[in-house]
Amino acid sequence: MGFNFQDIRKDFPILDQRVNKHPWVYFDNAATAQRPKVVLEKIREFSVITNANIHRGTHDHAIRTTEAYENARDIVKEFLHAEAREEIIFTHGTTESINLVARSFCEKFLTTGDEIIVTEMEHHANIVPWQMACERHQATLKVLPFSDKGELRMELLETLITKRTKIIAVAHVSNTLGTVNPIEEIIQIAHSHNIPVLIDGAQSVPHASIDVQKLDCDFYAFSGHKIYGPTGIGILYGKRSLLEVMPPFLGGGEMIDQVTFKKTTYNELPHKFEAGTPHYVGAIALGSAIQYVQNIGLDKIAAYEHQLLNYATNQMKALGDLQIFGESPAKTGVICFKLDQIHPFDLGTLLDQLGIAVRTGRLCADPVMDHYQVTAMTRASFAFYNSEEEIDLFIKALQRIRSMF
Amino acid sequence: MGFNFQDIRKDFPILDQRVNKHPWVYFDNAATAQRPKVVLEKIREFSVITNANIHRGTHDHAIRTTEAYENARDIVKEFLHAEAREEIIFTHGTTESINLVARSFCEKFLTTGDEIIVTEMEHHANIVPWQMACERHQATLKVLPFSDKGELRMELLETLITKRTKIIAVAHVSNTLGTVNPIEEIIQIAHSHNIPVLIDGAQSVPHASIDVQKLDCDFYAFSGHKIYGPTGIGILYGKRSLLEVMPPFLGGGEMIDQVTFKKTTYNELPHKFEAGTPHYVGAIALGSAIQYVQNIGLDKIAAYEHQLLNYATNQMKALGDLQIFGESPAKTGVICFKLDQIHPFDLGTLLDQLGIAVRTGRLCADPVMDHYQVTAMTRASFAFYNSEEEIDLFIKALQRIRSMF
Amino acid sequence: MTIEEVQQEIIADFSAYEDWMDKYTYLIELGNELAPIDDAFKNDQNLIRGCQSRVWLQQKLDGEFLIFEAESDALIVKGLVALLLKVFSGRTPQEILDADPHFIDAIGLRQHLSPTRSNGLMAMVKQIKLYALAYKQISSQKK
């Protein structure tokens, strides 16, 4: 598997526990990932050893905290292969990152009659901000559909694009279907029409290495808590040329240059988009999380998780009368499914009784539910600290539950 | 002093260290406070023992995390004496709280020609969002000035209010002058004109108990990291009647009821204003921080800090040629000052050499700098874990530094 | 039987099961046995929305007694609904208002009724109480 599984499990002591008397199997990784020890160590360090508010400080702790925070920015920059550190904005999560663009980009560029394109498989975080922007600016939201197999109907993209299309927002990986979307192609087509593209990377960064310069995407958003980092921290990458011309999002300390009641001027990038005291502890700990996965190697992680996906998919299909939603060959370790006619709430509740944590419900993707005409789904999602043995437990649990209905 | 100082110091192990070979004296509390052990313990608990994304989860960890998160909301509700838990919104800090109101309230209520009133002593976080809102809606920002003593010129308030005044935003306590503003009176006057009032409580909640119902304020904002809690978490209290009619701020998961591409409906309060995965670890740990200060007693904390303020003020004045900015009798433990002609950068750098952490610069309050016609200030700010002995060290350090110039 | 007696009976029934999975099996059974409500009543007005499962609640007055019918799309929830109906249906408004469904707690299913759960059960209890209050006020006005 390319890395020492036993060693890795030791980094995640939370996994070694029993839930409802069964060994805990955590298959809710797409909702939030567990955090390795180094991340908690970093949080501890910046609470118990060094702590002061960052920027403008002339004292030791303020200087050290500022350096650690800015160093975390460099780590993210290298991780995403961005051109410049000024293009890395610390936000509070994918949702805030997308909202930032939907507010600031649209304030600058969106006018009555313009259009925005999203896809049918987006998470609500990549739909609602655009809907709200369209409402504010009297623009129209257009939707690229996906096939029942869970793949974007790429042949329709050109037909949706018009001269009024101002931005295209699409998930790198779907949080329900697991599909890895052909974003290179989407970006190429969009750019041939001079349309910028925002990539929602919430479900991709934990599982693949990203090169925003190669992709040539204009914005890339992700959340710390899904990549083994802390909650309350996220990233927006944006091309400098766009970030430069966009108006600020939030106003407050640090994002300004000079404030007078007559006229306020704004600070340079990246500070222009980081108003107020940032979640500096979270940012610093996110840096550690990223270094942690880099040390293991994202390629190794991707390969191992793919093995888990295949193993689970085969086992599940062997159960019969089990429908998997999303069967693209390009897929990450996310399996949404339906077992017999069992309601996902029942299934989730009973799996929990057997120690297995999955997510059930509408998965923040109502349009995907509507597509398959279901009211809810059950989702199992894997991380590199999961194992085939855990999948076996999961399969056994499904069999046992099935027999109860 | 009403509480056991030695015990309290034990809760803050970070304070027991040497910086530049001197015992560390942390007088930068107004920028960010240190966190007691219980807060870190809580963060650890929700990383190493229990962790899952909140809401809609059917599994054990998701349920427990959700309950802890919603319990933290109840703690904040009791702390602020709010009427209902729906009125407590988790944000990422004071800055985001104020921006939320400046966006959502203004989108609903502000139109061309309207007016907003702030004061001359506000932190940039309570100026810039309103300036940006005024720019978006072609409204005017009006400013209530303060006297050289550092007190709001209350006699001018009525003259600033017109029929077009839509909201008044004012700090409970100034982060530079330390002044405790007469917000009861301001709220009364504002309400007699049917104008809602937002209180920036960033500098007040750590030092006084707050009753939003008695105050009858319409919004109250504060930051977790200034009240001994974690970074990246904050609170917006808002009256339900106002929050109900305000449009959502950020769009995404959890804040919606149903999403279709045709029409999206929003969730009930408080979720309507909490888009995306919240910083649930931060919220839960903020709950612990609040319980911690409640256990000590905010009245005791206030009394003790006032004693520190008086002690420091007297000692500093005895130095001669030391100017204190802000001399209101109603004042918290914040002292901005100027020693001789020494530049704050020099003073801060040298104090740091002697182990003493103060903040220097413009303190996110350019208008206050302009008022006193200085380019920067030096600020010492106290918390209940500081002591008179530390103030003695500080005074000695000032004397030594003075002799160097 | 009084509300309290019914609750005690349910608690006794459940005490027979040691294993959680057996309790759930029993709940599923109860859910399966519950008479479905007429599809015509499964409308938006009767819908109590939880995020995960839906509950439809229907009421009518029979003399001085309030009769409830209900259903859910999730079977476990339906089982719980059946228990709540046993306790609350066919009672006077005052009995309903005075009652506390403590059995849920006693049989260890408290978490299904917590305000942070999204299965609609908490809302169902609230709704039952609201109906009771409404009928009580109407009938006191009549007098």
Next chain:
Amino acid sequence: MTIEEVQQEIIADFSAYEDWMDKYTYLIELGNELAPIDDAFKNDQNLIRGCQSRVWLQQKLDGEFLIFEAESDALIVKGLVALLLKVFSGRTPQEILDADPHFIDAIGLRQHLSPTRSNGLMAMVKQIKLYALAYKQISSQKK
């Protein structure tokens, strides 16, 4: 003296002081001794903005040498400015472009030049290099 020799001299000077406060006393002395620049030059164009202290930087060409004058409103910064002038002023553009002010690091004042510090010194060094580059290009075009 070459730039390197000047840097070595500064490092030697500072090595005399063991205590940090003595180093800062010496810096303040250097700051006090630095000739003030004409108020007329303290304009926005010459201003290098840090958040905490301001630095004004002024340059002219004297034959093939670039002459810098500078000042700061904070004395410690002014002392550091004096050191930077000793190193960089009166040099050819090429010398300036080739030089690395490593002495700052050697005397333990690195933190004052880090990009996260807001005293304007880092920006001052950048600006000096930019001027050098500009003059070099102009003179190469003349040839």
